[in-house]
Amino acid sequence: MKFEAPEPLVYWKPAAHMASTQIETVSTGADKAKLALAGVLVLGGLAAFYLLSGRGPLIQWGGLIGALVLAVIAFFTSESGRQLIAFGRDSWREMQKVVWPTRKETLQTTAFVFAFTVFLALFMWITDRFLQWSLYDLILGWKQ
Numbered sequence: 001m002k003f004e005a006p007e008p009l010v011y012w013k014p015a016a017h018m019a020s021t022q023i024e025t026v027s028t029g030a031d032k033a034k035l036a037l038a039g040v041l042v043l044g045g046l047a048a049f050y051l052l053s054g055r056g057p058l059i060q061w062g063g064l065i066g067a068l069v070l071a072v073i074a075f076f077t078s079e080s081g082r083q084l085i086a087f088g089r090d091s092w093r094e095m096q097k098v099v100w101p102t103r104k105e106t107l108q109t110t111a112f113v114f115a116f117t118v119f120l121a122l123f124m125w126i127t128d129r130f131l132q133w134s135l136y137d138l139i140l141g142w143k144q
Helices: 029-051 057-076 079-096 103-139
Strands: none
Touching: 029 057, 029 079, 057 079
């Protein structure tokens, strides 16, 4: 008797409409350096904020905001930053494709939800009273 291994299960198949199915995990040394620089600038900005507290709020906040702006610039010049920008653009394009309901449709849907909620609450109250009456009055004989 010959044993054959089963074929591996495929849990994910790329959709036909997706642009790319590749997952990129390659990061260059320059990108890692840019991300490290961004982190150092954030920490430096926080340190500057506390170390410059004696020089006045303008210099204190200027050091913090300046370092944070430089950190953002360093981040967005890296590959991760460019991917974040591309994701934001794609998300904005997808959001523009959404068909938002009109005011009339929104009010009608809201009214339907409220009416259904009142109906369901009334139904549950009647059911509760019926069960209370049938259990306590008819079956157990405990008149209230």
